[in-house]
Amino acid sequence: MDLCLLVEKINETHFVKPLLPNEELRIMVSNSKQKPILLVLCKSKCFLSNELGSAHAHVYISGDSSHIFDCFYSPIRLLQLMKLGAIDVKGSFRNILRLESILQLCK
Template identity: 35%
Template structure:
């Protein structure tokens, strides 16, 4: 078994208690493009069409949103700087932050391109 497979299995073990049977919808709005990510109960993620009421909406510049998703900068720091704003459920925000920090690269290691 390769190291990457072990890491993926470990991440799934961490994510399982965090993810419910409800898909988590996160919308990112920037100047040029809006996109929505859907994360299901298995930890699988895909870009999807915009949804009417996402659980979270991030407003900011593309580079900062990518840095946030890759774990290069904390959401708290971006909010303090005033460069990213967040709307939505506090519970969904806590869930996303847990995914970001516990998996160390959940979005960075995905096959999605932002």
């Protein structure tokens, strides 16, 4: 699950910047094989963090590593994978839709 490429793409793509929030949008991505990763999306800079500490995530994504890879890199949408039961996504619907929009523009 290499999210570094996604973060680079988000930071370099200028038409995605208007969708990014002014405050941090934190996405916790976890699977059974690896330690959870925190993806932080913000208008100033997007980055990955292994320091989970007391960080509260706005969206939680969990599932098999291949399905999580599909979520970030294949044409299958986040909500489609959720409806199929391939991944679990928890958070407010607004934040999930914002994340899905950003992911679709970066694919």
